[in-house]
């Protein structure tokens with residue numbers, strides 16, 4: 100991101116709640132979770148507890164069936180209060196799930212929540228080594244020893260608090276953007292909705308009846324458009340583009356250019372950004388299945404347009420002045436591409452993913468043709484049929500009953516679309532040839548007048564926004580979430596959320612659900628007056644910094660680290676300074692500083708060293724230390 104003036108300094112540590120004399124030994128409590136057998140079926144948790152009790156300064160080590168349960172948490176809180184614990188380790192599942200849970204339990208005991216270490220002995224020990232209980236047990240002990248080692252070097256940390264601008268920017272006015280905007284507005288949050296085109300509704304503007312409701316897409320688009328246009332909390336900028344983004348959660352500065360109004364650029368501040376920029380339909384390359392070579396070869400959106408513009412009363416389906424008597428639908432055009440079989444699109448990257456909506460769309464269209472024009476022969480060439488949504492399989496059975504003829508091809512051998520030798524003869528001008536796996540690979544050739552290419556979805560063209568916001572994309576080029584299950588609409592940049600097909604192929608139902616989720620996430624963020632961030636950000640030790648700026652050069656997060664002039668012992672010098680709002684605590688700066696003048700709070704080098712020592716140390720109570728197992 101570009102320069103942002105506001106500097107947020109790392110918070111100075113507050114004193115520990117339960118003070119103890121500086122030279123007094125620590126009092127560490129260790130809690131080992133059985134996870135209802137997920138851990139204890141493999142790891143000998145009682146032995147782990149007995150062993151880690153012998154580690155330096157561990158005063159209690161207990162096993163619980165579900166440490167995350169209320170009684171489990173209460174045990175930790177009570178022990179802190181009753182046994183005067185000043186450090187806590189919980190060895191359980193992934194920190195994604197319950198790190199915050201246990202920080203809460205620790206806080207309720209009056210302890211700073213960062214005097215706590217979470218050890219993942221489920222994914223990293225019991226699940227990873229389920230065929231090696233002994234190895235898994237030793238690994239669990241060593242992982243806890245590492246945490247105990249680290250806890251000897253931690254100090255209390257405070258969350259970073261930043262002012263929160265209660266206003267969201269939604270980029271993209273398709274159904275995802277409109278849904279997210281109206282949900283946020285309904286929760287009393289101001290929204291700026293920016294749409295680059297002249298109309299709201301995105302791709303659904305060009306769609307007629309949509310599966311599985313069979314309602315006109317226009318109804319949905321108009322309903323959502325009415326909501327966003329009439330809500331006093333929503334400001335809409337049409338034909339507008341975001342040209343620059345800087346800042347951080349709660350405080351993003353965005354520049355927007357509105358083409359139509361001739362307004363050069365306006366700048367504004369928002370607290371969160373929802374990316375709802377949607378998808379691009381796949382456009383076949385010239386000559387791909389004779390597309391753009393033969394007029395009878397069309398894409399699915401083009402065919403939908405043809406059906407929509409053909410009056411209900413029409414008795415014949417015509418295209419380019421020709422009556423259509425036989426139609427072929429081809430699945431997976433531009434989706435599920437295989438190396439060596441398909442020509443990569445101009446961006447050089449094969450679309451290996453499934454576009455998820457094409458199969459049902461094809462079946463729905465095939466049915467419509469059969470119902471409206473019963474004399475038209477419909478032939479469906481599929482690789483696999485994936486009608487995965489509720490009620491969507493009905494389209495397949497209905498199409499079969501309605502006389503659609505199905506052929507199946509092997510992915511390695513896509514059908515060939517060719518001009519028939521007897522072009523313009525009665526059989527039609529085109530033929531589709533395949534080795535049909537439903538009839539044991541028989542080569543079949545079907546003459547048709549029209550070939551509809553079941554084109555899928557491509558990522559939107561938003562490279563500039565991706566660059567400005569430092570967003571991650573998956574191998575498929577769509578925007579990528581932090582975790583598909585645990586944080587499905589969040590990206591690694593705090594305060595930026597994803598809604599709809601900007602993230603990957605989705606149908607309407609999924610798009611709206613994702614948009615709703617993004618809105619709820621943003622609303623939760625706005626519920627607090629301040630934005631609270633983890634304190635794991637870099638901090639410069641000015642007594643060691645020599646102003647070499649290697650850290651600034653290395654930093655990928657623009658504005659997170661910069662050189663500033665300051666007075667040191669009467670001289671003006673340049674020193675590195677961290678903007679805690681922009682720093683993500685990646686540690687790239689730490690690795691390049693020759694003077695150890697910069698470190699990440701909560702993950703300092705001395706803490707890592709203590710962890711390594713803990714892992715490598717002899718296991719207490721064991722005469723002969725077993726071989727180290729791989730710790731990933």
Ligand SMILES: Cc1cc2nc3c(=O)[nH]c(=O)nc-3n(C[C@H](O)[C@H](O)[C@H](O)COP(=O)(O)OP(=O)(O)OC[C@H]3O[C@@H](n4cnc5c(N)ncnc54)[C@H](O)[C@@H]3O)c2cc1C
Pocket residue numbers: 270271272273274275276293294295296298299300301302303306308309310311339340341375376377378379380399400456460554555556559561564598599600601605606607608610
């Ligand atoms: C052929 C086809 C048929 C389909 N039929 C069905 C169906 O029957 N039923 C069903 O459930 N699903 C169907 N789908 C899926 C459906 O189209 C999507 O789920 C839906 O359109 C996704 O909405 P969206 O808002 O995520 O994206 P989009 O509809 O792509 O909207 C994105 C919006 O963002 C705007 N935008 C893009 N970039 C920017 C930018 N940088 N700045 C500002 N604005 C920007 C665009 O102009 C657009 O208005 C079909 C898909 C295809 C391809």
